[in-house]
Amino acid sequence: MSHTTTPFSFAQALVSWQRTHGRHDLPWQNTTDAYRIWLSEVMLQQTQVVTVMDYYAKFLARFPDVQSLARAEHDDVMSLWTGLGYYSRARNLHACAKAVVADFGGEFPRTPEQLITLKGIGASTAAAIAVFAYGYPAAILDGNVKRIIARVHGIRTPASAATDKIMWQHANELLVTANDAKKLKLTHAAALRAYTQGLMDLGASLCARRKPQCDICPMQTNCYARIHHLTDDIPPAKVRKVSPEFDVNLYIYQHAGRVWLEKRPSKGIWAGLYSFPEQPRLDVNVNASIDANQDKKDKTNAPRIRHVLTHRILHLQPHIFQLTASQAHGLEDAENAEHGGWFDVDDLKGVGLPKPILGIIEQVLGSID
DNA sequence: AAAGCGGGGCT
DNA sequence: AGCCCAGCTTT
Numbered sequence: 121m122s123h124t125t126t127p128f129s130f131a132q133a134l135v136s137w138q139r140t141h142g143r144h145d146l147p148w149q150n151t152t153d154a155y156r157i158w159l160s161e162v163m164l165q166q167t168q169v170v171t172v173m174d175y176y177a178k179f180l181a182r183f184p185d186v187q188s189l190a191r192a193e194h195d196d197v198m199s200l201w202t203g204l205g206y207y208s209r210a211r212n213l214h215a216c217a218k219a220v221v222a223d224f225g226g227e228f229p230r231t232p233e234q235l236i237t238l239k240g241i242g243a244s245t246a247a248a249i250a251v252f253a254y255g256y257p258a259a260i261l262d263g264n265v266k267r268i269i270a271r272v273h274g275i276r277t278p279a280s281a282a283t284d285k286i287m288w289q290h291a292n293e294l295l296v297t298a299n300d301a302k303k304l305k306l307t308h309a310a311a312l313r314a315y316t317q318g319l320m321d322l323g324a325s326l327c328a329r330r331k332p333q334c335d336i337c338p339m340q341t342n343c344y345a346r347i348h349h350l351t352d353d354i355p356p357a358k359v360r361k362v363s364p365e366f367d368v369n370l371y372i373y374q375h376a377g378r379v380w381l382e383k384r385p386s387k388g389i390w391a392g393l394y395s396f397p398e399q400p401r402l403d404v405n406v407n408a409s410i411d412a413n414q415d416k417k418d419k420t421n422a423p424r425i426r427h428v429l430t431h432r433i434l435h436l437q438p439h440i441f442q443l444t445a446s447q448a449h450g451l452e453d454a455e456n457a458e459h460g461g462w463f464d465v466d467d468l469k470g471v472g473l474p475k476p477i478l479g480i481i482e483q484v485l486g487s488i489d
Numbered sequence: 490a491a492a493g494c495g496g497g498g499c500t
Numbered sequence: 501a502g503c504c505c506a507g508c509t510t511t
Binding site for chain 1: 490491492493494495496497498499500
């Protein structure tokens with residue numbers, strides 16, 4: 121028996137804390153189904169738990185397993201992502217499901233090295249899937265973990281690739297070991313699951329960005345930021361550039377209870393979703409663009425919508441037209457028909473829509489009834 | 490290495 | 501009104 125003090129174990133303290141104070145009843149917990157865990161991890165990328173809840177339930181009800189998702193129509197998948205944002209996630213999700221079925225016999229691979237080869241799965245998501253589905257030892261590094269590591273180790277360099285490299289080293293060094301598990305009287309797999317969940321839970325609660333509750337934190341005596349009263353300064357605030365603003369005209373063509381929508385290009389904002397025909401609105405051009413539609417009757421001055429994205433601010437000006445039968449028919453010709461079509465406003469299931477476009481459709485629906 | 494990519498919750 | 505969120509992909 122040694123008389124020296126047992127060194128503080130971050131991993132053991134975290135696992136113990138998670139088991140008594142962490143979350144245990146989230147919809148994607150208490151399962152080892154890699155499909156469910158993968159779906160939750162992708163939805164949770166840059167998205168808060170409370171936001172994901174509803175989308176997760178509806179997605180699972182529609183596509184309960186990887187085979188059903190792999191068989192799905194792409195637009196059907198996109199429609200379940202309407203409003204959730206970062207739509208490349210949905211496109212990659214579908215491609216990933218197809219790859220799992222085609223290349224892995226419908227079973228998600230078990231190692232981070234293999235998981236990371238799949239679309240939409242990066243290093244952190246691969247590790248989370250490997251831990252939660254298979255009890256495989258791998259370190260995650262999400263926003264929560266970065267904040268915890270920055271505070272515990274006093275890392276004050278701004279966010280960058282170089283800082284991430286340091287963070288990954290710490291994340292791997294801190295990971296709960298087989299010996300830790302033994303001390304905790306847990307299997308290594310159980311300890312890994314509690315540890316990984318514990319990082320997320322601690323970052324989402326006590327070690328929040330603002331007003332961390334250090335006085336009840338299991339790491340309080342071993343945390344650089346706490347000891348030096350620097351939790352407000354670590355991690356350092358990110359410098360954010362001013363978002364450029366864009367004015368956009370939206371052309372809403374209606375006929376016989378249907379609305380004309382066009383599939384957006386595969387790159388850029390809202391890639392692959394359906395939206396109204398649009399054109400940038402240069403002030404000098406506003407009248408010209410309206411004039412170009414003067415054969416149709418612009419019956420609105422619908423209010424302009426301000427829509428904020430991460431890197432830009434959009435001012436969307438809807439122009440609503442009720443088309444005659446011949447005008448409506450005219451739209452179907454030309455090359456428009458390749459990526460556009462008439463959609464029943466009462467049945468937009470299976471159509472992926474950007475949030476503000478969905479909002480406009482709902483508003484227009486209400487106003488014409 | 491830096492930029493692009495949504496939308497919402499919270500203060 | 502600004503910051504951040506169970507990040508990944510493209511340039």
